[in-house]
Amino acid sequence: MNKKVYLTPGPSELYFTVEEHIKQALKDSVGAISHRSKAFEAIYCEAVENVKNLLNIPEDHHIFFTGSATEIWERIIQNLVATESYHLVNGSFSERFHEISFQLGRTAHKLQAEEGTSPDINKILIGENNELIAITQNETSTGAVTTLEDIAVIRNAFPDMLIAVDAVSSLPYINLDYNQIDTAYFSVQKGFGLPAGLGVWILNERCIAKAEELASKNYNIGTYHSIPSLLKSGKKNQTPETPNVLGIYLLAKVAGDMLFKGIDQIRRETEYKAAVLYNAIDNNQHFKPFVQNPVHRSKTVIVAETTKNSKEIISQLAAKGLEIGSGYGPYKENQIRIANFPTHSKEQIEMVADWLAAQ
Amino acid sequence: MNKKVYLTPGPSELYFTVEEHIKQALKDSVGAISHRSKAFEAIYCEAVENVKNLLNIPEDHHIFFTGSATEIWERIIQNLVATESYHLVNGSFSERFHEISFQLGRTAHKLQAEEGTSPDINKILIGENNELIAITQNETSTGAVTTLEDIAVIRNAFPDMLIAVDAVSSLPYINLDYNQIDTAYFSVQKGFGLPAGLGVWILNERCIAKAEELASKNYNIGTYHSIPSLLKSGKKNQTPETPNVLGIYLLAKVAGDMLFKGIDQIRRETEYKAAVLYNAIDNNQHFKPFVQNPVHRSKTVIVAETTKNSKEIISQLAAKGLEIGSGYGPYKENQIRIANFPTHSKEQIEMVADWLAAQ
Numbered sequence: 001m002n003k004k005v006y007l008t009p010g011p012s013e014l015y016f017t018v019e020e021h022i023k024q025a026l027k028d029s030v031g032a033i034s035h036r037s038k039a040f041e042a043i044y045c046e047a048v049e050n051v052k053n054l055l056n057i058p059e060d061h062h063i064f065f066t067g068s069a070t071e072i073w074e075r076i077i078q079n080l081v082a083t084e085s086y087h088l089v090n091g092s093f094s095e096r097f098h099e100i101s102f103q104l105g106r107t108a109h110k111l112q113a114e115e116g117t118s119p120d121i122n123k124i125l126i127g128e129n130n131e132l133i134a135i136t137q138n139e140t141s142t143g144a145v146t147t148l149e150d151i152a153v154i155r156n157a158f159p160d161m162l163i164a165v166d167a168v169s170s171l172p173y174i175n176l177d178y179n180q181i182d183t184a185y186f187s188v189q190k191g192f193g194l195p196a197g198l199g200v201w202i203l204n205e206r207c208i209a210k211a212e213e214l215a216s217k218n219y220n221i222g223t224y225h226s227i228p229s230l231l232k233s234g235k236k237n238q239t240p241e242t243p244n245v246l247g248i249y250l251l252a253k254v255a256g257d258m259l260f261k262g263i264d265q266i267r268r269e270t271e272y273k274a275a276v277l278y279n280a281i282d283n284n285q286h287f288k289p290f291v292q293n294p295v296h297r298s299k300t301v302i303v304a305e306t307t308k309n310s311k312e313i314i315s316q317l318a319a320k321g322l323e324i325g326s327g328y329g330p331y332k333e334n335q336i337r338i339a340n341f342p343t344h345s346k347e348q349i350e351m352v353a354d355w356l357a358a359q
Numbered sequence: 360m361n362k363k364v365y366l367t368p369g370p371s372e373l374y375f376t377v378e379e380h381i382k383q384a385l386k387d388s389v390g391a392i393s394h395r396s397k398a399f400e401a402i403y404c405e406a407v408e409n410v411k412n413l414l415n416i417p418e419d420h421h422i423f424f425t426g427s428a429t430e431i432w433e434r435i436i437q438n439l440v441a442t443e444s445y446h447l448v449n450g451s452f453s454e455r456f457h458e459i460s461f462q463l464g465r466t467a468h469k470l471q472a473e474e475g476t477s478p479d480i481n482k483i484l485i486g487e488n489n490e491l492i493a494i495t496q497n498e499t500s501t502g503a504v505t506t507l508e509d510i511a512v513i514r515n516a517f518p519d520m521l522i523a524v525d526a527v528s529s530l531p532y533i534n535l536d537y538n539q540i541d542t543a544y545f546s547v548q549k550g551f552g553l554p555a556g557l558g559v560w561i562l563n564e565r566c567i568a569k570a571e572e573l574a575s576k577n578y579n580i581g582t583y584h585s586i587p588s589l590l591k592s593g594k595k596n597q598t599p600e601t602p603n604v605l606g607i608y609l610l611a612k613v614a615g616d617m618l619f620k621g622i623d624q625i626r627r628e629t630e631y632k633a634a635v636l637y638n639a640i641d642n643n644q645h646f647k648p649f650v651q652n653p654v655h656r657s658k659t660v661i662v663a664e665t666t667k668n669s670k671e672i673i674s675q676l677a678a679k680g681l682e683i684g685s686g687y688g689p690y691k692e693n694q695i696r697i698a699n700f701p702t703h704s705k706e707q708i709e710m711v712a713d714w715l716a717a718q
Contacts, residue, residue: 006391011601014390022381031373031554032365034684067426067556070583070600100582189601195390197426197556197603220579223459224429241429242370242548244556244603325393 004318005348008325009140009301009339010169015193016343021253022246030249040245041237047248048237050255054263055171057178057202064230065243066199069168069187071225073100075201076132076183079211079227080162081106082219084130088119088146091139092329097166098134115331116303118144118296121153131210132162135181138170140190141328143303143337144291145170148177155180162206170300172258172342173270182206188247191300192254193343198247203227258342266342273340273349274299280353287356290335302338303327308359310336322352363677364707367684368499368660368698369528374552375702380612381605389608399604400596406607407596409614413622414530416537416561423589424602425558428527428546430584432459434560435491435542438570438586439521440465441578445485446493447478449503451688453495456525460493474690475662477503477655480512490569491521494540497529499549500687502662502696503650504529507536514539521565529659531617531701532629541565547606550659551613552702557606562586617701625701632699632708633658639712646715649694661697662686667718669695681711 006013025031033039048063057063066072077085077100085106087098090113101108109130113119118139126133133154138145155163165184167174171191176184183203189196211227223229224240233240258266278297281287281304290303306313310326310333317324327335338352365372384390392398407422416422425431436444436459444465446457449472460467468489472478477498485492492513497504514522524543526533530550535543542562548555570586582588583599592599617625637656640646640663649662665672669685669692676683686694697711 003386004388006388008391008393011391011393011604014385014388018390019385022385026373026378026381027362029363029365029373031377031548032367032370034367034370035555067430068600068602071426074582074584103579103582105579187601189390195603195605196394196601197606220462220464223433223462225433241427242546242555243427244554244606245370246554247556247603 004321004323006323007339007344007348007352008323009337010187010190011196012190012339012341013193013343014195015254015257017254017257018193018195018250021250025246025249031246033245035239035242035245043245043249043252044237044239047252047255050252050259051200054255054259055176061178061202061204062208062231062234064201064203064234065239065248066201066225067197067244069166069185069199072185072199072201073097074104075222075225075227076164077101077104077106078220078222079214080164080183080207081131082214082217083107084109084127085132085134086110086126086130087134088136089113090117090119090136090142090144091115092141093166093168094134094136094139097136115142116144116290116292118146118150118293121150124154124157126158126161130161132164133158134164134166136166137174137176138167138298138300140169140301142290143298143301144296145298147295148175152177152180162210170298172263173267173300175267178202178204188251190339191341192251193341194247194250194254198244198251200251269346270299270340270342273344273346274302276349276353277302277338277340280357284357284359286359300340302340304336305334306336309333317352317355320351320355322348322355324352363680363682365682366698366703366707366711367682368696369546369549370555371549371698371700372552372702373554374613374616376613376616377552377554377609380609384605384608390605392604394598394601394604402604402608402611403596403598406611406614409611409618410559413614413618414535420537420561420563421567421590421593423560423562423593424598424607425560425584426556426603428525428544428558431544431558431560432456433463434581434584434586435523436460436463436465437579437581438573439523439542439566440490441573441576442466443468443486443489444491444493445469445489447495447505448472449476449478449495449501450474450498451500452525452527453493453498456493456495474501475503475649475651477505477509480509483513483516485517485520489520491523492517493523493525495525496533496535497526497657497659499528499660501649502657502660503655504657506654507534511536511539521569529657531622532626532659534626537561537563547610549698550700551610552700553606553609553613556603557610559610628705629658629699629701632703632705633661635708635712636661636697636699639716643716643718645718649690659699661699663695664693665695668692676711676714679710679714681707681714683711
């Protein structure tokens with residue numbers, strides 16, 4: 001039996017080079033080295049530099065590692081919000097970030113958009129005491145995106161507030177302008193095709209200053225994973241705790257592979273594969289893109305409504321070795337979600353698209 | 360060139376079956392499966408059951424997964440301490456836990472013992488408002504242990520307080536009586552010989568009740584990794600966030616291997632190997648156990664003072680393919696630390712001991 005290909009929206013199929021990198025890591029005892037050794041510092045440095053180069057992140061920005069992107073939600077609120085945050089909410093994950101701010105005792109405002117749409121930025125109404133605007137660039141539960149143009153408009157309208165961008169399932173595809181935002185984050189088991197267990201947190205000097213200000217005013221910004229603690233260790237190419245060393249190693253290697261392939265090529269391929277999928281969905285009576293406005297349709301997480309039960313579609317594709325995802329939460333049974341990440345080949349995507357078109 | 364053997368006190372040499380388990384995991388797409396799938400739930404369940412069986416943890420106790428043991432320090436204080444904690448401090452790691460309680464705004468008391476010794480439990484003086492007693496069963500920085508007898512005495516003296524036991528570098532060797540304590544924790548890169556990036560948190564119903572009580576009184580117990588959130592997901596054999604799936608899989612498999620070998624056998628071997636090392640250290644003019652009282656000498660992290668510079672010893676052993684650790688912090692240059700974990704064979708330990716004895 002051939003191995004299944006996972007086109008689920010995360011975790012998803014491993015990047016095609018991961019297996020070889022893991023074998024090399026075992027040969028090089030990456031799992032045994034001290035996280036205070038020069039060998040680890042070199043891995044840390046390689047991961048940070050490769051991610052910065054791949055994503056065109058300004059040199060003065062920082063990259064820190066956490067256990068998950070979920071953890072980053074908590075750390076952002078603890079470190080960057082004393083009292084008020086504002087969330088653009090259009091699905092389960094943006095809602096979860098909003099809820100975390102509330103759970104941490106902040107006044108968490110939101111602009112709620114219908115699921116399957118993106119927030120209308122003209123409706124944003126933010127009080128002057130608000131500190132952070134949370135944008136879910138790619139809402140994994142619905143496949144709706146907030147455009148880079150909208151993010152730029154928000155930046156211009158609120159230059160003094162911190163802007164946090166959830167790019168969990170759109171990086172490395174999405175070409176974020178890191179000068180238009182203050183912090184962004186992703187988890188490695190989506191577009192980077194790595195085993196889960198690592199969150200990657202990108203932030204600028206304004207975030208450092210804000211966390212230090214909150215600390216100086218005796219706000220509780222957490223302990224080992226506060227921004228000042230991450231920064232102190234990061235300056236030594238280390239982490240405060242013993243981290244997921246193998247995960248950081250694999251990120252370094254896969255980001256290096258993607259650099260070698262070229263980010264432009266990866267982006268072009270992503271757009272081609274997304275077009276193939278949407279074309280199949282658009283032209284079949286049993287399927288319809290959940291996101292009606294083409295401008296807001298995700299290129300990396302393609303979500304379709306279906307007249308059939310999603311279980312049936314998923315199991316029929318699984319029988320062909322193609323594992324796709326169900327709808328999220330309330331949409332479980334009448335939607336399907338298909339990941340279109342860099343590791344997914346044109347041929348695999350075309351097989352899915354051909355099957356959908358033939359229904 | 361032969362591969363080096365890591366006898367560093369964590370991360371350390373991988374358990375000898377890990378490489379094969381990783382290869383099987385790659386074949387079975389463990390890195391790609393959804394953390395909401397039945398396949399993941401089976402892995403989660405296997406990890407919990409194997410750890411419970413291996414360590415003889417009562418069936419009604421809970422096991423949760425975090426990113427690191429460092430994270431567990433933070434979660435313990437957030438979830439189990441409203442105002443006051445009491446820490447037995449005799450080295451860098453016990454001090455770090457004490458500091459985390461302070462950083463989170465609690466009144467963090469401590470009984471400070473000299474490094475290289477264990478706290479004299481007769482000196483414990485705890486106010487009645489104290490909620491939790493933190494014991495570092497095996498202080499990785501100094502190789503000093505708090506005995507199981509001392510833990511039992513503390514339990515009897517303070518039946519109403521929660522007792523938290525740091526067994527980061529002594530499990531699975533140490534035969535903790537989980538009925539004498541309320542919570543214990545370890546990280547997988549020590550005695551279990553796994554790649555770092557996973558903390559394992561064992562706790563009883565009293566901890567659940569305490570966290571729920573704090574939540575009901577509007578204390579901030581955190582968000583996705585609060586005890587109630589971990590419990591809610593854990594009941595479904597899931598985690599709140601996308602976890603280190605590969606790490607949980609490897610824990611399940613290695614705990615299973617250790618069950619097959621037998622915990623008694625592992626414990627006997629650990630004691631034999633520790634005796635071999637202490638014998639070499641005791642009988643050589645250049646070395647001396649840092650912990651003077653034999654009762655308080657760790658069987659899993661052997662720490663020796665040396666008249667030579669530790670760098671020299673470490674590099675000479677490294678030339679023989681044996682990587683040991685330096686002293687911790689201020690002891691970096693005049694101490695060595697040697698891990699004696701289940702993966703370290705008698706032959707490897709004897710090679711180290713023979714070399715030390717020949718100095």
